[in-house]
Amino acid sequence: MTATWFSAPAPVARRVRGYFAPVNRAAQTPVIFDPAEQGNFSLNAPPAPWISLGWIQGFTRKAESKTAAVMTGIPASPLEQVRETLEAQVSLEFLSWTKLTMALATGSQHMNVLAAASGATAAADGATAATAVTVQSGSTATFVALASADAATFSAGSIIALDVDYTGQTGFVGSPVSGAYVRTALTDVDYIRRVTFNVALVSAVATTGTTGLTLAEALPGGAPAAGAKLQAVTGFVDREGGSFYQEWSALFVMEGSQGERIFFHYPRLQTMASAQEAALPLDSKQKTGLARVLLKGNFLALPVTDPLDGERVVCYRSFLPAAKALV
Amino acid sequence: MQNAKDSFYMALRTRLAALNPERTILLRGAVRPGILAEEAEAPFGLLPNDVFVLRWLGLGVDFDLGSTMAAEQCEVIYQTCGSQSFGGLDRGRALSEMDEELTAMVQPFWTPKLNYTATPPAEMLTNVFWDEPGFGPIVTQRDLLSRSAKVMVYSYQEQGE
Numbered sequence: 001m002t003a004t005w006f007s008a009p010a011p012v013a014r015r016v017r018g019y020f021a022p023v024n025r026a027a028q029t030p031v032i033f034d035p036a037e038q039g040n041f042s043l044n045a046p047p048a049p050w051i052s053l054g055w056i057q058g059f060t061r062k063a064e065s066k067t068a069a070v071m072t073g074i075p076a077s078p079l080e081q082v083r084e085t086l087e088a089q090v091s092l093e094f095l096s097w098t099k100l101t102m103a104l105a106t107g108s109q110h111m112n113v114l115a116a117a118s119g120a121t122a123a124a125d126g127a128t129a130a131t132a133v134t135v136q137s138g139s140t141a142t143f144v145a146l147a148s149a150d151a152a153t154f155s156a157g158s159i160i161a162l163d164v165d166y167t168g169q170t171g172f173v174g175s176p177v178s179g180a181y182v183r184t185a186l187t188d189v190d191y192i193r194r195v196t197f198n199v200a201l202v203s204a205v206a207t208t209g210t211t212g213l214t215l216a217e218a219l220p221g222g223a224p225a226a227g228a229k230l231q232a233v234t235g236f237v238d239r240e241g242g243s244f245y246q247e248w249s250a251l252f253v254m255e256g257s258q259g260e261r262i263f264f265h266y267p268r269l270q271t272m273a274s275a276q277e278a279a280l281p282l283d284s285k286q287k288t289g290l291a292r293v294l295l296k297g298n299f300l301a302l303p304v305t306d307p308l309d310g311e312r313v314v315c316y317r318s319f320l321p322a323a324k325a326l327v
Numbered sequence: 328m329q330n331a332k333d334s335f336y337m338a339l340r341t342r343l344a345a346l347n348p349e350r351t352i353l354l355r356g357a358v359r360p361g362i363l364a365e366e367a368e369a370p371f372g373l374l375p376n377d378v379f380v381l382r383w384l385g386l387g388v389d390f391d392l393g394s395t396m397a398a399e400q401c402e403v404i405y406q407t408c409g410s411q412s413f414g415g416l417d418r419g420r421a422l423s424e425m426d427e428e429l430t431a432m433v434q435p436f437w438t439p440k441l442n443y444t445a446t447p448p449a450e451m452l453t454n455v456f457w458d459e460p461g462f463g464p465i466v467t468q469r470d471l472l473s474r475s476a477k478v479m480v481y482s483y484q485e486q487g488e
Contacts, residue, residue: 003486006452007393012481014436257437257456257481324452326393 008325011256016059017043018092019050019251020104022177022197023268030267030304031249035318039261043253049176050251051220053101057294058093058278059252061264061315088301088314090250090269093278093294099199099236105295106275108242109180111194112161115232125237129190132229135162136212141222144230145212152207159233160213162224163196165189174198176221181244193231197221238275246271250299258322265316266301273298328386328397330442331455331482335401336364336381338438338455343379346431347424352378376471377421379429380404384477394453394483401480403429403460406473415470422465422472429476433460440482455482 021031031049038047046052064087069078094101103110114129121127133150144162146154154160163175168185172178179195188194203216213230252264276298279291301314321327340360343350350361352375354368362379365371374380385400405425409418437456441448460476 003452006483006485009392009394009396009483012456258454258483322453 005324005326008258008260008322011254011258011260011262013254013256013262015055015057016092017253017255018053018056018059018094019046019253020053020100021049021051021249021251023247023249025172025178025181025247032267033249033251033263033265033316035263035265035316035320039263039318039320043255046251051100053094053096053098053104055095056092056252057095058091058296060091062089062091064088086303086312086314088266089272090252090266090297090299090301092252092297094297095292095294097293097295099197101295101297102236102238102275103179103197103246104248104271105297106238107245107271107273108239109195109244110236110238110246111179112196112199112233113235113237114161114190114194115234125239126194126234129193129231132165132190132193132231135224135228135230138210139212139224141218142215143212144215144219144224145210146230148207148211150230151205151211151213154202154205154213154232156202156204158202158213159199160202160215160230161193161196161199161233162219162221162228162230163192163198164225164227165229166191175225190231193229199233240274247302256322258325260322260325261318261320263316263318263320265318266299266314267304267316268302268314269299270302271297272300328399328482328484328488330440330451330488331397331480332364332383332399332401333443334438334440334455334482335457335480336362337441337443339379339381339432342432343428346428350377350428374404374406374473377407377425378405379425379432392483394485397482397484399480399482401457401478402475403478404473404475405429406471408470408472418470418472422474426462426474429460433457433478440485451485453483453485455480457481 023030041047066084067081068084070080072079111125113126116127117130136145138145166189170182172181173192174196177197198219198221200219201216202213204214247270250266250269254262276296278294278296280294281287282290303312303314306313340362343362344360351358352361364381382402384402387398389396407418407421409415409421437454440451440453440455442451457478457480460478462476463474466473
């Protein structure tokens with residue numbers, strides 16, 4: 001007899017994959033994950049605008065919602081239940097240090113350390129930066145056209161930040177991700193490039209022919225906007241303190257051994273803890289030896305209103321069963 | 328359980344052939360990818376060099392599931408004396424190469440379960456899956472370097488198995 005179905009036990013998963021996408025802070029619009037249309041995406045190539053942050057560990061989600069019984073009668077007995085509060089938290093550890101994972105795991109602005117101008121006065125988050133160079137027309141997400149003399153100031157291996165000049169605006173700044181909220185006008189013309197997420201690594205420099213920088217990875221913001229400028233980045237810095245909270249849409253995926261998938265989609269996650277690290281010994285028998293330094297992230301899930309029925313929710317859990325598994 | 332063992336072996340064999348087509352063995356008159364299941368060949372006096380040998384060890388069964396799950400431990404043994412052209416001085420490199428091939432072969436950590444008693448092999452309903460290999464230390468016997476790695480291979484029992 002040929003079997004055409006099987007009874008699937010609980011999913012067996014190896015690790016959790018994490019994907020994040022920027023919330024449009026000004027419009028308060030999160031990114032929605034649709035399990036019907038996007039559920040079978042390649043885990044190595046998530047649909048835009050989701051950005052893969054690779055494997056994560058220690059993924060823990062905790063529902064803090066509270067329910068209470070409405071009591072009636074003598075003696076009192078439960079008539080019905082009501083949800084008193086709606087809250088959920090997520091914690092995890094990132095297995096890599098990148099611009100994005102650092103930003104997600106910090107409780108405030110995450111800044112690029114711009115290459116300093118010659119002789120600039122020292123500052124804790126980077127001295128006054130060397131003058132930005134103007135991006136030329138013909139640029140794409142992976143190629144930044146520059147004048148030949150400007151291109152020659154960079155080399156393969158440089159990190160660049162690309163965004164517009166700061167001109168005194170207030171509110172959320174940075175494209176495509178809001179990197180900060182400016183309450184009162186500042187004086188640093190490079191401020192947006194300090195907080196922008198539009199950063200990339202230079203893989204090649206061309207100073208003849210079509211001059212510019214070839215990037216090893218696409219700019220998160222896509223092709224540079226008109227008026228964008230470029231500066232070299234030497235590293236990243238974040239601070240304990242401040243009043244800005246990162247907010248992202250998040251998607252966590254567990255892929256089971258039989259091809260089934262469990263998705264946890266948080267439309268709005270805000271960092272709720274300051275920057276923390278965890279040391280994981282490489283050799284469990286030698287706890288004082290080499291240790292991997294992991295970024296710890298703790299997030300608070302904020303609610304969205306589901307247009308389906310107007311309910312306020314903080315998380316969607318989807319399950320796509322294995323092929324031919326009984327449901 | 329035999330289908331799971333066959334599927335695991337065939338997955339590794341297919342992946343090895345793609346990773347390093349030059350790693351082969353002449354066995355029973357045929358040139359094959361350099362990996363074999365010990366229990367499916369005539370007994371060896373000495374294990375062949377530069378070849379992966381799969382040896383099945385322990386077995387555990389969990390009945391308390393919708394489908395019974397079997398866990399079978401597979402030991403992958405490999406050894407080398409290096410190449411003649413370098414007088415065996417490259418035996419460390421040769422073993423490292425086999426380490427890397429095994430690391431690559433086990434990924435992804437699953438393969439569809441097939442019934443190889445049918446011709447062509449019949450695809451079954453579930454996948455066979457396994458954990459990361461646990462590599463043992465290098466064992467040196469004069470000019471012979473060997474290592475074994477243990478992998479726990481899991482599968483669900485299907486109707487008719």
